[in-house]
Amino acid sequence: xxxxxxxxxxLARRAxxxxxxxxxxxxxxxxxxxxxxxxxxxxxxxxSDFGEQLAEKQxxxxxxxxxxRQFRRYFTKAAKAKGVTGEMLLSLLExxxxxxxxxxxxxxxxxxxxxxxxxxxxxxxxxxxxIPSYQVKPEDIITLSAKALNIPTIKELASQKPVVPxxxxxxxxxxxxxxxxxxxxxxxxxxxxxxxxxxSR
Numbered sequence: 001x002x003x004x005x006x007x008x009x010x011l012a013r014r015a016x017x018x019x020x021x022x023x024x025x026x027x028x029x030x031x032x033x034x035x036x037x038x039x040x041x042x043x044x045x046x047x048s049d050f051g052e053q054l055a056e057k058q059x060x061x062x063x064x065x066x067x068x069r070q071f072r073r074y075f076t077k078a079a080k081a082k083g084v085t086g087e088m089l090l091s092l093l094e095x096x097x098x099x100x101x102x103x104x105x106x107x108x109x110x111x112x113x114x115x116x117x118x119x120x121x122x123x124x125x126x127x128x129x130x131i132p133s134y135q136v137k138p139e140d141i142i143t144l145s146a147k148a149l150n151i152p153t154i155k156e157l158a159s160q161k162p163v164v165p166x167x168x169x170x171x172x173x174x175x176x177x178x179x180x181x182x183x184x185x186x187x188x189x190x191x192x193x194x195x196x197x198x199x200s201r
Contacts, residue, residue, distance in 0.1 A: 049197075053194045053195065056190055056191050056194040056198070057071070057195045059189075060093070060188060060190045063110075064093050065111060065114065070133070074089060074092050074093060075195070077092060078092055079199075086195065086196055087182075087192070089192060090181070090183065090192060091181050094185065094186060095180070095181065096132060096134070096136075097117055097122065097124065097129060097132055097134040097135075097142075098110055098113045098116075098132035098133075099113070100142060100177070101113035101117060101142065101175075103164060103165055104142060104168055104175040105157050105160065105164065105170070106142075106154065106158060107157070108157065112153075116148055116154070117129065117130060117131070118130055120145070121144055121147060121148035122142065122143075122144060122145075123142070123145065124140055124142060126143070137177060138178065138179055139176070139177060140177045143173065144158065149173060158172070159172075165181065165185045166185060167179050167182070
């Protein structure tokens with residue numbers, strides 16, 4: 001399966017905002033306003049409407065670590081669902097199991113959370129789930145395997161008391177889906193209307 005293996009901060013600099021791809025954002029903040037590449041410091045050119053739409057789509061895709069085909073499937077599903085398409089799209093992305101593990105602060109990044117899920121370290125209602133795209137539902141209980149809790153980084157995160165989104169709840173190393181996520185719960189700085197316009201061309 002194809003995936004991006006280059007510098008994570010390069011994607012954030014291209015997007016112009018932090019995508020929460022790495023744990024240490026200090027270096028990124030210093031260079032966030034500089035586009036990647038040889039000519040990054042020479043200033044930005046005027047961006048067309050299509051360019052703005054594409055940039056927003058890429059930003060959201062990079063933030064959740066998805067490929068184009070997978071991202072388009074989420075958009076198609078959101079467009080068919082009842083409700084506002086943009087909000088439904090964000091809700092579907094936010095309810096991915098790897099994102100939930102990250103939001104519960106069981107992992108430092110979404111990439112690390114995806115690895116935990118893929119390696120079979122995450123339990124949903126006491127059942128092992130190794131599919132990162134698994135959609136959680138209200139009242140689902142999220143826990144980690146004993147082996148995962150012995151990983152130093154994960155053990156330290158699980159022992160802390162982090163601030164989690166309002167649609168989630170966590171006590172020690174146990175997380176719960178309290179309700180479905182709403183637009184205000186999404187922390188990624190994105191204009192979903194531009195993404196709808198991109199796919200409606």
